[in-house]
Amino acid sequence: MADRVERLTNLLAVLLETRVPLPLSSIADAMVGQYPDEEGPRRQAFERDKLALREIGVPIEMEVRVGDEYAGQTMYRIDRAAYELAELDLAPDEMRALQIAVATVRTDSQVGTDAMLKIGGVAGVSDRPAVSAVLPDRPELPIIRSAVAARAPVTFTYRGDVRTVEPWGVLLRGGFWYLVGHDRLRDAKRTFRVDRIEGKLAVGDGRSFERPADFDPRTAFPADPKQIGHATDDSVEATVQISALRAAAAERELGAERVIERHGDGSIDVSVPATNLDAFRSWVIGLVDHAVVIGPPEVREYVVEWLRGASSPSVAGADSAASR
Amino acid sequence: MSGRSSAGPRNAQDRLRRLLVMLPWLMEAGEVPLADVAERFGMTEAQVTKDLELVAMCGLPPYVDEMIDVFVDDGLVFVGVPRLFTRPLALSAPEGFALLAAARLAMELPGADPDGPLARGLAKLTAALGEAGIETGDDSTTGVAVDLHRPEWTDALIDAVASGSEVMVDYFSPSRDEVSQRRMVPRHVFTDAGNWYLLADDERSGQRRTFRIDRMERVETTGLAHPLDPNVQAPDAFFSDVDLPRATIRLLPRAQWIIDRYPIDSVEPVLVRRRPASSGAVDVTLPIASTRWFDRLLVRLGPDAEVLAPSGAARGGVELAQRILANYD
Numbered sequence: 169m170a171d172r173v174e175r176l177t178n179l180l181a182v183l184l185e186t187r188v189p190l191p192l193s194s195i196a197d198a199m200v201g202q203y204p205d206e207e208g209p210r211r212q213a214f215e216r217d218k219l220a221l222r223e224i225g226v227p228i229e230m231e232v233r234v235g236d237e238y239a240g241q242t243m244y245r246i247d248r249a250a251y252e253l254a255e256l257d258l259a260p261d262e263m264r265a266l267q268i269a270v271a272t273v274r275t276d277s278q279v280g281t282d283a284m285l286k287i288g289g290v291a292g293v294s295d296r297p298a299v300s301a302v303l304p305d306r307p308e309l310p311i312i313r314s315a316v317a318a319r320a321p322v323t324f325t326y327r328g329d330v331r332t333v334e335p336w337g338v339l340l341r342g343g344f345w346y347l348v349g350h351d352r353l354r355d356a357k358r359t360f361r362v363d364r365i366e367g368k369l370a371v372g373d374g375r376s377f378e379r380p381a382d383f384d385p386r387t388a389f390p391a392d393p394k395q396i397g398h399a400t401d402d403s404v405e406a407t408v409q410i411s412a413l414r415a416a417a418a419e420r421e422l423g424a425e426r427v428i429e430r431h432g433d434g435s436i437d438v439s440v441p442a443t444n445l446d447a448f449r450s451w452v453i454g455l456v457d458h459a460v461v462i463g464p465p466e467v468r469e470y471v472v473e474w475l476r477g478a479s480s481p482s483v484a485g486a487d488s489a490a491s492r
Numbered sequence: 493m494s495g496r497s498s499a500g501p502r503n504a505q506d507r508l509r510r511l512l513v514m515l516p517w518l519m520e521a522g523e524v525p526l527a528d529v530a531e532r533f534g535m536t537e538a539q540v541t542k543d544l545e546l547v548a549m550c551g552l553p554p555y556v557d558e559m560i561d562v563f564v565d566d567g568l569v570f571v572g573v574p575r576l577f578t579r580p581l582a583l584s585a586p587e588g589f590a591l592l593a594a595a596r597l598a599m600e601l602p603g604a605d606p607d608g609p610l611a612r613g614l615a616k617l618t619a620a621l622g623e624a625g626i627e628t629g630d631d632s633t634t635g636v637a638v639d640l641h642r643p644e645w646t647d648a649l650i651d652a653v654a655s656g657s658e659v660m661v662d663y664f665s666p667s668r669d670e671v672s673q674r675r676m677v678p679r680h681v682f683t684d685a686g687n688w689y690l691l692a693d694d695e696r697s698g699q700r701r702t703f704r705i706d707r708m709e710r711v712e713t714t715g716l717a718h719p720l721d722p723n724v725q726a727p728d729a730f731f732s733d734v735d736l737p738r739a740t741i742r743l744l745p746r747a748q749w750i751i752d753r754y755p756i757d758s759v760e761p762v763l764v765r766r767r768p769a770s771s772g773a774v775d776v777t778l779p780i781a782s783t784r785w786f787d788r789l790l791v792r793l794g795p796d797a798e799v800l801a802p803s804g805a806a807r808g809g810v811e812l813a814q815r816i817l818a819n820y821d
Contacts, residue, residue: 171504171546172504173504173507173508173511173543173546173547174546174547174549174550176504176505176508177508177511177546177547177550178550180508181550181576184576185576220504220505220508223505224505224508224509224512224581224584225581225582225583225584225585225587226581227582250582251581251582252579252580252581252582253579253580253581253582253583254582254620255620256616256617256620257616258613258616259609259612259613261609262609262610262612262613262616263613264609265608265609265610265613266591266594266595266610266613266614266617268598268610269594269595269597269598269599269610270590270591270594272594272597272598272601273593273594273597273598275590275594277590279586279587279590280587280590280591280594282509282513282587283583283587283588283590283591284591285513285532285533286513286580286581286583286587287580287583287591288517298650298653298654298680298681299601299602299603299650299653299680299681299682300680300681300682300683301597301598301601301640301682301683301684302682302683302684302685303593303594303597304685307586309589309593310584310585310586310588310589310590311585312635313585313588313589313592313635313636314585316635317621317635327751327759328761328768335635336635337635337636337637338635338636338637339637339638339639340593340596340597340637340638340639340640341638341639341686342685342686342753343684343685343686343687344686364751384637385635385637413664413669413670413671414664416709416710417664417706417707417709420643420644446746449792450792453788453791453792453816454788454792456788456791456812456815456816457815457816457818457819460819460820468820472817472820474794475791475794475813475816475817475820476813476817477794477795478790478791478794478795478809478810478813479810479813479814479817480810
């Protein structure tokens with residue numbers, strides 16, 4: 169029997185060359201002697217080849233014929249326009265820049281390098297940039313991106329719930345990929361961490377939604393959790409004393425304009441938004457004993473109460489223990 | 493998938509995938525030394541010859557009336573390809589994504605020129621991979637965006653890497669809770685899992701070490717320059733947390749934001765008589781990257797979290813809360 173690569177190449181050639189979709193019987197006739205004569209094994213071998221071609225990205229079109237001599241049979245062909253790489257017209261410096269980008273970004277897979285070969289770049293780049301980045305790799309991402317491009321909803325399980333989301337985009341932030349889109353069930357914009365998606369993604373029909381014209385995933389959720397205010401206009405500012413050891417770092421994070429007093433021992437008082445108490449508390453505790461809330465009294469009392477709760481083990485988690 | 497490894501068996505799919513890239517390239521290039529083909533496609537010369545000779549036998553009248561001509565002679569390859577295979581196969585969805593994501597990420601790195609060749613290449617790529625037949629207006633992101641926030645000093649350190657300049661760094665060490673002065677020669681800057689790191693030759697330890705840039709309080713060049721090291725590589729698997737100890741904690745809904753923020757091994761809804769508890773609590777198992785971090789996390793979560801295992805893991809959080817509380821007396 170012929171080498172499988174030869175058979176696959178011939179199958180590809182036949183399907184690319186034909187102007188009309190072909191049934192398996194005609195395909196097998198054209199590829200004399202390469203498929204078994206018997207119906208069952210022939211179908212089996214062909215299905216395996218079809219799957220192999222699809223897996224390397226060959227778009228095989230199928231249709232079930234009605235109303236002629238082939239009625240009921242499945243017909244196959246490959247649309248050359250979909251098969252061939254679109255002309256990118258990259259200038260040499262653009263090709264090189266893309267190549268450096270692929271070399272600069274480290275992932276677990278070879279896919280980027282393979283893609284560069286296809287578009288005509290070379291595989292390795294010799295000059296190492298002074299800076300590089302690790303790009304987390306998730307199998308869901310290409311599917312989501314294609315769904316974004318096709319305006320097709322995706323359905324998946326997330327924290328035990330089945331969600332159907334109109335995907336608007338994906339965003340890499342803080343080392344994680346997020347899917348941002350419109351959750352149909354909740355009828356609201358939602359963000360999902362891609363690596364928390366459970367099981368397979370199902371992709372629905374294309375062109376079934378419109379993405380907001382001004383959508384940018386980067387502004388889809390606030391960068392600073394302290395700024396996630398409640399739906400109120402009263403903004404609360406708290407005064408926090410930061411010890412000398414962390415003063416410089418805090419000033420860098422918040423900006424010099426938030427420093428309201430500098431003490432002789434090197435510590436500083438800063439003014440910090442505390443409208444969202446949860447986020448504020450989380451930030452203050454992140455500085456452990458290098459930060460003390462000075463005021464206002466209700467914010468200080470809130471943090472003290474929280475710490476009291478956390479410092480008595482019998483209280484911590486008592487609520488959740490009840491759910492056992 | 494790799495195709496890089498020249499040894500070992502190659503399956504039919506990978507061989508065909510390579511051929512469909514190789515044939516159009518050879519067609520375009522005319523005569524190419526066999527060694528160059530092998531190097532470019534990460535194969536041995538024998539593998540290249542074998543696969544090319546194989547496709548030379550393909551072609552099927554009457555459907556396909558042109559044969560693929562292949563000559564391998566004197567270490568030179570010449571290929572004549574029927575019009576069938578003159579263009580490479582279109583980028584697959586994963587390949588398209590990989591290129592877009594790499595280019596977008598590189599655009600966010602320090603020093604990227606918003607009007608430079610990468611930006612222009614990315615725009616062409618975006619257009620080619622774009623949204624078939626869908627009006628996109630002036631949207632240029634194709635739904636893939638990258639947001640890299642970088643700490644102060646990052647750009648200065650990248651300059652120091654490029655020039656081999658020695659720097660003096662005030663470095664905050666959370667494990668000792670102190671700031672120390674360290675002299676070092678920056679070698680490489682990289683970002684991984686949301687943080688920025690400097691790989692540098694550290695004078696104090698005499699070793700090449702990795703430092704977190706957001707823990708640097710001050711960076712100053714000393715005026716000394718060292719020879720560049722051409723062989724610097726960023727650490728491959730920087731985060732391998734398989735060896736870290738694990739903890740299991742029960743989280744009420746208000747504490748469940750940590751599931752989206754930190755690496756978590758598993759999330760299990762708490763069941764009461766085989767149904768999810770009305771409290772909405774879940775049990776999560778997570779690596780303890782450092783006990784300091786874990787203690788701090790427990791204090792941040794407060795009464796919304798309960799440590800289930802290992803026993804005694806809750807103690808550090810309690811002690812930390814007491815220590816902070818002492819400041820309020």
